[in-house]
Amino acid sequence: MAYAIEPSDGRTLRTQVSIDPLWQSVDNGSHADRPFSPLHVPRTLLSDDAEFDELLGEIFERIEAGSAPSPEEYLQRYPQFADELTEFFRNQAWFAAPALAETLAGDSEPMVAASFVGCEVGPYRLIEEIARGGMGVVYRALQTELNREVAVKLISSGAMASPEELRRFRQEAEAAAQLHHPNIVPIYDVGSWRGQTYFSMTLIEGESLQDWVASRRCTIQQAVVAVREIARAVSYAHRRGIVHRDLKPANILVDGEGKPMLTDFGLAKWHRDGSALTQTGQILGTPNYMSPEQASGSTKIGPSADIYALGAVLYSLLTGQPPHCGESTVEILTKVLGCEPVPPRELNREVSSDLQRICMECLNHDPKERYATAAELADDLDRYLNGDSISAGHSGMFLELARTLRRDQHYEHFRNWGKALVLMGLSIFLAHVAIFVLVRRGHSDWAAYWTPRCYMAVALTAVIYYYRSGTLRARSVAERPIWSIWMGYLVALGTMNAILTLRGTSQVEVFPFASTLAAFGFVALGGHVWGGSYLLGGLFVVNALVSVFIGQWAILSFGACWQLALAVLAYRYRKDAPS
Structure with missing residues (x-):
């Protein structure tokens, strides 16, 4: 099938390219892990310059004919389009290679970075390619002046190398050149050839x-x-x-x-x-x-x-x-x-x-x-x-226990939650102080329990909404289990309160069970985030057992446990906490 490059702004490049094999590779699921656009022409390359349009047409015609256009060749022939060509070839390599290279070329060999075997690179003649990695290509080479074989490494993306790649490549040479150790491959020389940085090193035969x-x-x-x-x-x-x-x-x-x-x-x-x-x-x-x-x-x-x-x-x-x-x-x-x-x-x-x-x-x-x-x-x-x-x-056993309590799988993700956790703990504690006072003054269960709880729910929602930049839903893999744990806690607690209300049982009876549910939540939190949460779960277990015997004072002890637990978490995730 023929495909015209048609940008969304109405302009059309004059190139027609056969892309049936490429669409087939997409249909069968290959390279599904990368975004796809048929020809991957960046918007910045779409210009009204007829010369550049013709240049792109020539490149695509060569691809369709089974040839592998050399970026270096085109950069040398058209220096006035250096930026556009660099972006184009890098775009092709990222989005379509090897799919575009293999399928647009039909049965021909896939397009790969140019080989410089036989070239004279500074004082070195490249004999054969011996290794190719994500950033560099290593050649066996002959240093003609000394008649010795060495290894020469050039950056694999050549003239298309980004500033970050160039900086990283040069840093490799500088780092290794400073090190003189019998178990570190020594660097002989660093130089530049055709605008590319290279360095030579000892050839390791093995x-x-x-x-x-x-x-x-x-x-x-x-x-x-x-x-x-x-x-x-x-x-x-x-x-x-x-x-x-x-x-x-x-x-x-x-x-x-x-x-x-x-x-x-x-x-x-x-x-x-x-x-x-x-x-x-x-x-x-x-x-x-x-x-x-x-x-x-x-x-x-x-x-x-x-x-x-x-x-x-x-x-x-x-x-x-x-x-x-x-x-x-x-x-x-x-x-x-x-x-x-x-x-x-x-x-x-x-x-x-x-x-x-x-x-x-x-x-x-x-x-x-x-x-x-x-x-x-x-x-x-x-x-x-x-x-x-x-x-x-x-x-x-004790060392393993200490490691478990110290472990924090998502520390960096939850760092800076300190202030929010302090305010949440304070809201919960004050709500339970209000419940305790109203109960002691003889107010009905509806007035004593549910009015402070409504205010507490509004306060907690406001704190979470504010400190999470206007959202209440989980936004990451790290947050989703936490949301699930505490939503489950709230659903279970709400159901228990409803059952007690329907049976006409005093609301004070819910606190031992509420502490037990909170213990479960913190133990689950210990496995997912910070191991120290296991100890906070233990705190609520003790409170659940004590609450059975202290009557209305269980209201205050439950609120105090929440304030203490969230204060500990707030200290752990304070803004200036050491990692």
Whole structure:
């Protein structure tokens, strides 16, 4: 079928392109995870410039003919349209590749970034492509002046690279160039070629630890030694203020002598001066080996994130799989944030209990509970290899309980709720003080109980509405279970009050049951958000039992428990609370 590019403002580009195969790929569900628009021509590219229209027409005709237009070629031929062409090609790569590349070209090879094999890049002649990742392409190259083989890395998006990609690529070179360690791949040279940044480094002839993981052919001894050596290299980088942030088996190469070599500092950051490539909560890293703080999008990523990743690498070498697996990135990140890894011994009985403790200490959800430094991890692995006692603590019942109470899966999401929680607690307490006073003065149940409750409901609704910017509904995955818990609490409590009213029973009888329901709510909250809520649930259990014996004073004790519980939560989620 032929398709004319027709923007909504009535202008029409003169290009006709066959897109039947592309629509078929959409119909059968492929690439359903990305937004789709047939030709993905951004509005900013729609102009009245006839020359540019003809240029787009030429590009689409080449695509239809099975050719792969080179962005570099068109940027060089039409420098006056550099911005528009860059946006166009980047738009194609994001929305349609590989679907557009594979289907519009019919049976031809899919469009990929240009290869520069055979090119002279500075003093290097590129011989063959040996690796391609999300940000860079690595070539085997010959440094002609010294007649030695090296590895040369260029940014994969080439001339279309965004400022963020260029900054990240250059930072990789700068970070690695500052590090001189026997287990870190050294950088030789950084330069620019045809407007692209490149750098050269030692050529490692061998495999990566990912090959060890996939083949399951390394012994436990080899795994421990490899991680120990890389931990020493990471400790060296940390002492110089550099955090890697993307440690994984694929970034650890093994040279001809079996020595592990750390590479790919593309996400590295300097942690001493606080500088980082992203300050907006963007998630950077590889999900399977990412620490919980990275998975949450936190900007406070320090050396402990690398310690977590070292534990994840060790885990993979011992078990043949990363600590958290899933069919999608979202599923993996959800597990990283909310699930404990399966202990390695359950997947490989040859793993000793001491080695499991070392591994699991690295993988603690709370950064404060991991090894304090990568050097401490390396020392503990040394002790394990020498048969000495390790420093990693036993995970006893009391330690597990303490960890459970400290755990907070959605801290960043609920931070700043402090003032709202204080006002809610105060509203509940004052309402129950009013109920108590009215009951003691002999008012009817309707006047004594339901008038203050109506005012309390209005006050709580107003506080929630105000502090949540004009909405009462749950707006996130983190909020929905909380809404469900407390809506269930209110429905159950309202039903119990209705039953007591219909039976002519005094409303004071509801408070032991109301405390029991509140206990259930806080225990559920402990499992979903902050573990300390378990203790608040216990407070309401005690109050429920006491309320049976104190008559009308149960009204005040119930309101006081709510005020105390919400005050504790308010302190936890105050604006200036440390994370």
